Amino acid sequence: MSVAEITASFPIEAFREDLISWYKDNKRDLPWRKDQDPYKVWVSEIMLQQTRVDTVIPYFQRFLAQFPTLEHLAQAEEEKVLKAWEGLGYYSRVRNLQTAVKEVSTSYGGQVPSSPEKISKLKGVGPYTAGAILSIAYGIPEPAVDGNVMRVLSRILIVEDDIAKAKTRVLFETLVRELISKEDPSSFNQALMELGALICTPQSPACLLCPVQAHCRAFEQGRQKELPVKVKKIKVKTVDLAAVLLRNQEGRYLIHRRPSEGLLANLWEFPNLPVRYRGKDEEQTLVSFLESEWEVEATIGEAISRISHIFSHLKWDIQLFTGYAHTKGREQEDLRWVTLSEMEQYPFSVSHQKIIKLAKEVE
């Protein structure tokens, strides 16, 4: 959806007023809200990156006591600065902050720049932090889109783009440029974040207490819990497997039916097993496995292929061997010796279909 489509028929002015007046009445009394000193705003915004307000408060107070001005921080020993950050995490934040503060001291005469272009060049100042400092310290109507803002606006306007994607943040920045109060951009930006922190929370938003409930499309449709859309990134784990194309004297191949539950349930496959370390005697592991599992005596030949197969949540890396079976092994419902043409009747997963294809090429 385009920005124009999203904001069509949205009562921008009423939304602004309801949001900002709620903010002014309900905002928390936080230590970095005592004045608009750009240095203090800056420090607070860096500390608040991926870090909760309650965690930041004591760090902010100690840090400002120790480094009360930009010049104090610029001239401090890095080790002292790191010590002040100890336990807060993401330590590159504070090393970048000191680098940037030194830059401001030498290149800008100690004045934190007030243009988007210049402030964005400072180390550690990304799109969010730039907008936050510009709007809060200088009253400049720039968007400051963080996780709160994307959550709140995705619900109010029903934006279904995946907020994990980088370009979605750009979409929200464009939206905020339309919505933001030109009279009080500081309150507007902070109000969106405050709303996200206090009312429009991730799991169970307190819609009945929400000052902009009347403007919220998600609430109207009862969809607030579906938003924002965020595709969870699953760390794809690689599983190394050794498999064997096992042939007997009749030219038949051994296949096995997978368990009735779990991954690829009831599909057929070639004998295989996970190997802990790639290259560590897969052959002998296969021989032992075939013997103990199915009483098949086998000789493993050469590795003929490497098959990679990606699932949604894991990746198989299969090393395929040829093999010759001396015995038939235990008769089982889930174990069969079949010819290549008979094999066509059995369901295989794609990764094992790749093995069939290889078998046909070998024959």
Add this chain to the structure above:
DNA sequence: AATGCGGGGAT
């Protein structure tokens, strides 16, 4: 467009 980077609170 992904990934690494810290640590902790809420559910």
Add this chain to the structure above:
DNA sequence: ATCCCAGCATT
């Protein structure tokens, strides 16, 4: 356990 937090730099 999992999510997510006033994100950014690097690749």
